[in-house]
Amino acid sequence: MKDYSEYLALVREAISNLRLPEQPAGLYSPITYTLDCGGKRLRPVLTLAVCDAFGTDPMKAIHQAVAIEMFHNFTLLHDDVMDRADVRRGRPTVHRKWDERTAILSGDAMLTTAGMLLGIKAGDHLATALDLFNGTAMNIYEGQQYDMDFETRTDVTIEEYMEMIRLKTSVLLGCACAMGALMADADMETQLRFFDYGVNLGLAFQLQDDYLDTYGNPETFGKAIGGDILNDKKTWLLIMALSEDKTGTVRALLGSRENPQFKIDKVRSVYNELGLPERIHELISAYIDTAIKCLDHINLSPEARVFFMDLALRSASRDK
Numbered sequence: 001m002k003d004y005s006e007y008l009a010l011v012r013e014a015i016s017n018l019r020l021p022e023q024p025a026g027l028y029s030p031i032t033y034t035l036d037c038g039g040k041r042l043r044p045v046l047t048l049a050v051c052d053a054f055g056t057d058p059m060k061a062i063h064q065a066v067a068i069e070m071f072h073n074f075t076l077l078h079d080d081v082m083d084r085a086d087v088r089r090g091r092p093t094v095h096r097k098w099d100e101r102t103a104i105l106s107g108d109a110m111l112t113t114a115g116m117l118l119g120i121k122a123g124d125h126l127a128t129a130l131d132l133f134n135g136t137a138m139n140i141y142e143g144q145q146y147d148m149d150f151e152t153r154t155d156v157t158i159e160e161y162m163e164m165i166r167l168k169t170s171v172l173l174g175c176a177c178a179m180g181a182l183m184a185d186a187d188m189e190t191q192l193r194f195f196d197y198g199v200n201l202g203l204a205f206q207l208q209d210d211y212l213d214t215y216g217n218p219e220t221f222g223k224a225i226g227g228d229i230l231n232d233k234k235t236w237l238l239i240m241a242l243s244e245d246k247t248g249t250v251r252a253l254l255g256s257r258e259n260p261q262f263k264i265d266k267v268r269s270v271y272n273e274l275g276l277p278e279r280i281h282e283l284i285s286a287y288i289d290t291a292i293k294c295l296d297h298i299n300l301s302p303e304a305r306v307f308f309m310d311l312a313l314r315s316a317s318r319d320k
């Protein structure tokens with residue numbers, strides 16, 4: 001097994017070696033801009049690391065790893081348009097730097113490119129890889145639709161929310177893990193075990209994102225803090241507050257845009273009074289524990305187990 005930075009270096013090199021056409025620049029420049037933004041590259045790293053965990057050269061899965069990263073970034077382009085987000089990873093989003101039409105079309109091109117990359121050197125695994133990839137993509141679209149549906153509802157339950165983030169966010173981490181196992185010729189049961197590891201990791205990851213959007217440092221988090229509150233986004237924090245805030249403060253501020261900082265401060269104060277920061281971290285820890293328990297059912301070397309366990313634990317304490 002390598003360490004995270006070594007897998008990350010392989011991913012970065014593969015992305016830098018992509019030979020996208022130069023013209024039309026209006027289509028391809030936003031793709032290059034998006035990929036140059038960096039990010040944690042967690043998903044492709046997972047694909048390479050899982051492949052390596054079974055004694056297979058991780059480069060055997062490099063095209064599939066980059067395909068998953070390309071797909072992930074495609075979803076971000078369209079997501080930013082739908083969420084009207086101005087900043088992503090500390091830089092203007094594509095639809096702000098260019099326009100919405102550009103973000104949509106360049107996103108479409110990224111989706112198609114991801115599909116093309118997925119098939120490179122997939123060999124006998126091509127059909128299974130496509131089933132896994134396409135099934136995951138449909139789950140993500142379903143999750144995005146639920147997220148959009150929640151915008152006009154004030155009765156969203158925690159169960160509904162957790163299912164939404166499982167679909168929208170977590171299954172892609174599961175896919176990344178299962179793809180690495182597939183390319184390493186692991187059996188279907190092992191692929192499913194690693195898929196479950198990734199899903200639980202993803203749930204913890206998204207809940208930490210919810211927390212950081214309200215309590216993070218904008219300089220490290222890469223975007224303005226409080227956006228979820230301003231947009232009345234149905235996060236775990238907001239849903240819990242709507243359910244438990246007996247003063248009605250949070251509900252009364254829904255839809256308010258007159259004084260953004262006042263709204264952020266007031267809602268955050270209710271979160272604090274309800275003990276939600278501590279409670280969301282308890283939930284994050286529970287999902288991390290479940291992810292680690294998934295490893296108990298996979299035949300891994302001690303070194304590989306430590307790698308995936310440490311990766312999960314770090315995800316729970318990240319600040320960006």
